[in-house]
Amino acid sequence: MRVGLLTSGGDCPGLNAVIRAAVLNGIKTYDFEMVGIRNGWAGLIDKDVVELPRQAVRGLSGTGGTIIGTSRTHPYDTAGGGPENMKRNLEEMGIDAVVAIGGEGTLAGANRLAKDGLPIVGVPKTIDNDLMATDYTFGFDTAVQIATDAMDRLRTTGESHHRCMVAEVMGRHVGWIALHSGMASGAHAILIPEVRTPMSQVAEWVKQVHDKGRSPLVVVAEGFVPEGQDDPLAAAGNAKDGRPRLGGIGDWVARELEEATGVESRATVLGHIQRGGDPSATDRVLSTRFGMQAMKLVAEHRWGQMVAANGTEIISVPMSAALSGLKKVPLARYEEARVLFGR
Numbered sequence: 001m002r003v004g005l006l007t008s009g010g011d012c013p014g015l016n017a018v019i020r021a022a023v024l025n026g027i028k029t030y031d032f033e034m035v036g037i038r039n040g041w042a043g044l045i046d047k048d049v050v051e052l053p054r055q056a057v058r059g060l061s062g063t064g065g066t067i068i069g070t071s072r073t074h075p076y077d078t079a080g081g082g083p084e085n086m087k088r089n090l091e092e093m094g095i096d097a098v099v100a101i102g103g104e105g106t107l108a109g110a111n112r113l114a115k116d117g118l119p120i121v122g123v124p125k126t127i128d129n130d131l132m133a134t135d136y137t138f139g140f141d142t143a144v145q146i147a148t149d150a151m152d153r154l155r156t157t158g159e160s161h162h163r164c165m166v167a168e169v170m171g172r173h174v175g176w177i178a179l180h181s182g183m184a185s186g187a188h189a190i191l192i193p194e195v196r197t198p199m200s201q202v203a204e205w206v207k208q209v210h211d212k213g214r215s216p217l218v219v220v221a222e223g224f225v226p227e228g229q230d231d232p233l234a235a236a237g238n239a240k241d242g243r244p245r246l247g248g249i250g251d252w253v254a255r256e257l258e259e260a261t262g263v264e265s266r267a268t269v270l271g272h273i274q275r276g277g278d279p280s281a282t283d284r285v286l287s288t289r290f291g292m293q294a295m296k297l298v299a300e301h302r303w304g305q306m307v308a309a310n311g312t313e314i315i316s317v318p319m320s321a322a323l324s325g326l327k328k329v330p331l332a333r334y335e336e337a338r339v340l341f342g343r
């Protein structure tokens, strides 16, 4: 059997570890021939593949990025795409199965292609940890560590200058990175899209911390919208999906806090630093286990299924299960962190 791996959508630490594990397990356990389909669905449309023998994946588990490239090419809405073209391309390239490694958009495309008769299994991926049907996705742990390191650094410079430091982290729709890095670094306020905290409340927390002679540290997820305000970024002419064009929500929050409290404030947008570089050990292990399990799904012809983390087990679930909405931060988890803010 000849198996094609593709990575699609935003990159994420751990993709290379998935590729390595899939290749090693595919070759050693199942005697598969492994190939990489370059740049996501684009490679399937353009028939752009690279052979992946064992030596191609040597030492890969600890490296960032993806050796086969990625893109946001849509499998249906792109010239040359769609199930019939892709089936023909797979036949011409002698590929018998595809492993699509990606987030919600990728899995939606893969699920649709599987329904249209293509032999596809999925591996879930996102640093945001917002996919349903899996407890965790690789990349999340690394992103949280990067954000935590950054906030530890912001804290010391903030304290030297008696400033309020605001760290903007990724999370267009959910606040998992903000919640975890905020807890880990002892932030004085955690602002997430799921909870529309009023700015007056945030200002009160900041003031309380400042009045005690400490430097307030605020973490804000990029998709946060305060209570009682229309999306401040949209109002400033920014993209509506929460992806900033004119400067992010972090800048806005810092400015508002400085005006409301008189405490000098600075914002830092961590951006793609959270997605780059080497995966953490935890993410390497999760990615490796996902990659290995994906080969089992292929061997069993479980098209339309994806691997998932369930507690400490790696299981398989229908790809559609990951597409039933986003996995948001439950209010109880936010309330747990909330006890630590303010007075």
Ligand code: F6P
Binding pocket: 010, 103, 126, 127, 128, 170, 171, 172, 222, 243, 275
């Ligand atoms: O979905 C993952 C994510 O990292 C989001 O948190 C972020 O908003 C987005 O990707 C950024 O995407 P791009 O790399 O296309 O700017």
